[in-house]
Amino acid sequence: TSKQSVTVIGLGPMGQAMTRAFLAAGHPVTVWNRTAARAEELAAEGATRAATVEAALAADELVILSLTDYDAMYAVLEPAASALAGRVLVNLSSDTPAKAREAAVWADGHGARHLTGGVQVPPSGIGRPEESATFYSGPREVFETHAATLQVLTATDYRGEDPGLAALYYQLQMDIFWTSMTGWLHALAVAGANGISAGEFLPYATSTVASLPGFLAFYTPRIDKGEHPGDVDRLAMCAAGVDHIVHTARDSGTDATLPAAVQDAFRRGLADGRSGDSFTSLIEVFKGSNS
Ligand code: NDP
Known part of the structure; x- marks a missing residue:
């Protein structure tokens, strides 16, 4: 397939809806979740299960994070930080602007780039870009490179370079x-x-x-x-x-x-x-x- 492959980390209701939207649009998806059982149905629907966070990060440049908050991101990624170099983290977890700015610096320190997202719709709105939108902020060229893939989930509304803006x-x-x-x-x-x-x-x-x-x-x-x-x-x-x-x-x-x-x-x-x-x-x- 010619569609960009994507990793989704965090399979709550949001991450599951995002995985399904990518699969439906023909994007290969690798998934990882702390509670592994939550990946089973998605695997049956065509997602690839990564056994470890490192493997999930290694699978794709574009990594979608859909976790409860930014503390959950550190809990998941800190132990696998050596696998972050070269990755683009699209953080669609909600938190404060200050947390988003900190995370961008933290990602940079590990050779990764960070896009902050603020999803404006519930899971039922994912995969319907004509009627839903997500705020994004962070490096413009990183956003522009991946905008078409992100638009599988919702419409995109890029607010600016400051990583705190989307939050x-x-x-x-x-x-x-x-x-x-x-x-x-x-x-x-x-x-x-x-x-x-x-x-x-x-x-x-x-x-x-x-x-x-x-x-x-x-x-x-x-x-x-x-x-x-x-x-x-x-x-x-x-x-x-x-x-x-x-x-x-x-x-x-x-x-x-x-x-x-x-x-x-x-x-x-x-x-x-x-x-x-x-x-x-x-x-x-x-x-x-x-x-
Ligand atoms: P959930 O809180 O249901 O999903 C949580 C995910 O985070 C699960 O995969 C959970 O893993 C994981 N997680 C939480 N804490 C940790 C931890 N310490 N270590 C590892 N994994 C952890 O959220 P949703 O899926 O509903 O939403 C995801 C994000 O999207 C949230 O930030 C939310 O605010 C935002 N959002 C949600 C909307 C909604 O309507 N649901 C609307 C707009 C934004 P596990 O399965 O193992 O518990």
Whole structure:
């Protein structure tokens, strides 16, 4: 076959989906997993099982890592570090930008090159590049050499040379995802305390979430200019609204910790003298500056 051969290390749900996507696209795949039994089905589907990490590294230049985090990578690769020279490690495990930067230096010290990845979809999105994407960062020429093969998994979005960037973009999206999703869950707890089911509330939750892109588009240029005029919203008005959310949660007998954290940010904004500015001025509170 003329398709580039690939090694996949780490066969959780993600690594398994990646192995299957490569096989389906005609790429020879060598696999290794700490718990060897997880490689059995994939071997039956055409993957080659490596007996050791060294053998897995020796098999291919392109090595996909799909492990829980970067500590797992060191646990797997440190003992086999002498086999790293000349390899390209495409690390699709999630972790912090700082961990990714450290790993790039560590790989370099062993003669390997490191690409950081941030996969934006669950395993079901792997092998569907038309509807899924992964952030990449690290040496541009290494990315470009292997982009076509990586695009078997998902579309690729190269963010830049800094190895931390792919992890950073991923974490920024997760910051929005988890604060939004826990906000939704909190509202459902208050709804439930008042006899409203998640299903009954779904159309209303959906319409709130669907309104957000309009707000993002409106406020983004102002935020980039550092301007927070109180022409359409004033922090004092918004803070009163947040107080009502906290009180509604408490009156309903539910835990108000989450909206109280939001209330705390608004109160600090007011204490900084921003009552006449937009709520977007809270970005200065989050930056930790008092300007
Ligand atoms: P899992 O945590 O299920 O997979 C873990 C893999 O890491 C397994 O192969 C496991 O081996 C291995 N592993 C963990 N610790 C060690 C260790 N100390 N030594 C050796 N091997 C170790 O993760 P997923 O497959 O779900 O995901 C992989 C990565 O992709 C994660 O970083 C995750 O955050 C990221 N991701 C996952 C998404 C998802 O929806 N699943 C979505 C986007 C990103 P063993 O089988 O022996 O336990």
